[in-house]
Amino acid sequence: MAENDGNGVVKKVPVWITSDGSVFLTEDDATRYQESQDRGNKEAQVFRDGQKNLSTGANNLTKVNGYYRMVNGEFFGTNNVYDALTSLVIDTPESTLKLIKSVDGGG
Amino acid sequence: MAIKQSTRFETTDGTLYTSEKDAQRAQEGLNNRDRKSFRLKTWEDFVNTQLEEGSEEIQKIYGNLKRGNYGLLDSKGIFERLWLGTINDTRLNQRLDYEKLLTTIIGNDETHIKADGVYDLVIDKGAKTIMSRGKEGTSLSAIVGGDNLTLAASPGGFTMTNSGVTIIGTAQFVENRWSVTHKEILYTVTWQAGE
Numbered sequence: 001m002a003e004n005d006g007n008g009v010v011k012k013v014p015v016w017i018t019s020d021g022s023v024f025l026t027e028d029d030a031t032r033y034q035e036s037q038d039r040g041n042k043e044a045q046v047f048r049d050g051q052k053n054l055s056t057g058a059n060n061l062t063k064v065n066g067y068y069r070m071v072n073g074e075f076f077g078t079n080n081v082y083d084a085l086t087s088l089v090i091d092t093p094e095s096t097l098k099l100i101k102s103v104d105g106g107g
Numbered sequence: 108m109a110i111k112q113s114t115r116f117e118t119t120d121g122t123l124y125t126s127e128k129d130a131q132r133a134q135e136g137l138n139n140r141d142r143k144s145f146r147l148k149t150w151e152d153f154v155n156t157q158l159e160e161g162s163e164e165i166q167k168i169y170g171n172l173k174r175g176n177y178g179l180l181d182s183k184g185i186f187e188r189l190w191l192g193t194i195n196d197t198r199l200n201q202r203l204d205y206e207k208l209l210t211t212i213i214g215n216d217e218t219h220i221k222a223d224g225v226y227d228l229v230i231d232k233g234a235k236t237i238m239s240r241g242k243e244g245t246s247l248s249a250i251v252g253g254d255n256l257t258l259a260a261s262p263g264g265f266t267m268t269n270s271g272v273t274i275i276g277t278a279q280f281v282e283n284r285w286s287v288t289h290k291e292i293l294y295t296v297t298w299q300a301g302e
Contacts, residue, residue: 071182072183081172084182093146097210100206101206
């Protein structure tokens, strides 16, 4: 940047602002950042949707097998996670498969 | 004395019944027993495979699981990592592996068998059959009722017959396992009446 000799004037500078308010001096940088944000947001949304489906599905299945409570971090007795996984796989595989598939909105 | 033909009903443990109802009742008991042990073995094999062949992270998770190291507050995170894990520190995602595992377990009644060894193939209401290792596109050998048989696992299906059993169906080698579907089982017992 040149030294101001005291007669400096305001210069209009184009900037690019992304959806979260970040400011970039080049369109390329802004686009790259925005795409990265979009990917992250989309991935996070997919995760949240899957998390919600997993949680809701597990709640609905607790009458089929009490161990589904553990999918939501609700414990009972002295059982551990391995016991829960084993039971969900061996005792109620159909419901577990349905639950897993529901993560993607299916099932 | 003339030869007389009749029918018996054989359960998968080889017992013959004169009453179909009795055979079915006995078979239900056998199925419950065998289904449980099959499921448990399949699950234990799955976990052992993760422990032996999984990535470092997977080996760590399953090692801790088996040792009971995950406590009350960990379960939600563990289930999400195994069945969901799509972002950041929860990238581990074994959903597809679990889908395969569960499909195998559920598909037990559909007579799915592995190809890397000798496995029992129990066909519903049919004879106990042992299928042995085969390669894709080649033959599949089987022991039916004590007799060695070789069948061609062609796309068009197969027919294998021994003295008392005819099984008609299709066999496909898919993802390292034989998938055998029977369409029809004809089972007859013949014997010569005594003097």
